[in-house]
Amino acid sequence: MSVPNVIVHRDAEVLAQAVAARLITRLADTQAARGSAHLVLTGGTVGIATLAALAGSKARDAIDWRALDVWWGDERFLPAGNPERNETGARAALLDHVDLDPVRVHAMPAADSGLTAEEAAEVYAAELEKASRPEDHGLVPSFDVLLLGMGPDSHVASLFPGQPALYEEERSVVAVHGSPKPPPTRLSLTLPAIKAAREVWIVAAGAEKAQAVHLALSGAGPIQVPAAGARGSRRTLFLLDRAAAGKIPPGLGRIASP
Numbered sequence: 001m002s003v004p005n006v007i008v009h010r011d012a013e014v015l016a017q018a019v020a021a022r023l024i025t026r027l028a029d030t031q032a033a034r035g036s037a038h039l040v041l042t043g044g045t046v047g048i049a050t051l052a053a054l055a056g057s058k059a060r061d062a063i064d065w066r067a068l069d070v071w072w073g074d075e076r077f078l079p080a081g082n083p084e085r086n087e088t089g090a091r092a093a094l095l096d097h098v099d100l101d102p103v104r105v106h107a108m109p110a111a112d113s114g115l116t117a118e119e120a121a122e123v124y125a126a127e128l129e130k131a132s133r134p135e136d137h138g139l140v141p142s143f144d145v146l147l148l149g150m151g152p153d154s155h156v157a158s159l160f161p162g163q164p165a166l167y168e169e170e171r172s173v174v175a176v177h178g179s180p181k182p183p184p185t186r187l188s189l190t191l192p193a194i195k196a197a198r199e200v201w202i203v204a205a206g207a208e209k210a211q212a213v214h215l216a217l218s219g220a221g222p223i224q225v226p227a228a229g230a231r232g233s234r235r236t237l238f239l240l241d242r243a244a245a246g247k248i249p250p251g252l253g254r255i256a257s258p
């Protein structure tokens with residue numbers, strides 16, 4: 001499990017642009033090396049702002065969109081097309097504006113699919129397993145970049161402090177009920193699935209996230225501080241604006257923007 005690196009940007013706008021630029025470089029390099037890439041998206045305002053910045057970048061087509069597999073780290077269990085679904089936000093911000101192979105866009109099942117949330121979690125877990133290769137040694141592909149937003153309570157994906165989903169050690173996807181962040185029913189990758197990613201990037205902006213960032217970087221346990229358990233196998237980045245970095249120990253963050 002990788003030790004986190006912290007990179008601090010001036011504000012939320014620069015953060016979104018910088019994460020988009022970082023994504024372009026990372027995905028293009030990965031595709032140059034291996035011919036394809038797996039990217040996991042997150043919901044939330046910072047996650048979607050990053051996708052919008054990527055859509056607006058003149059360099060975006062350095063990514064071979066036809067050779068990109070897009071997954072989600074979590075989803076609100078709502079009917080297809082509902083504006084609150086993470087997929088809906090991602091399509092509006094980016095996915096509907098680039099030439100992706102539709103077969104390689106792996107949305108989590110919607111609430112009007114005829115599946116219960118538990119069945120939907122099983123369906124998505126099966127899709128992940130089908131995409132994993134022998135060299136991945138597990139139930140999910142070795143995601144090249146897994147994006148995570150983070151709540152003020154340090155939740156990531158739909159893994160909320162103290163909830164049963166955090167204790168899951170076998171399954172890759174679970175149904176979440178009683179989410180403190182509406183809507184109450186969600187689907188989420190589990191920590192084992194998140195930790196299968198080569199790189200985990202936690203993107204957070206705003207002073208309300210500063211305490212969660214401090215806890216996530218201070219050796220706290222993942223049950224009470226889920227972001228503390230979100231680590232990539234090769235690299236973990238905390239990509240923050242100055243406000244969200246306001247409580248990290250001095251010297252830990254590298255200010256990337258003047």
Ligand SMILES: O=C(O)[C@H](O)[C@@H](O)[C@H](O)[C@H](O)COP(=O)(O)O
Nearest residue numbers: 043044045046149150151156157
């Ligand atoms: O479905 C969701 O809501 C997200 O996946 C969630 O994990 C989000 O990323 C965080 O709550 C941060 O959201 P903000 O960036 O809007 O604070």
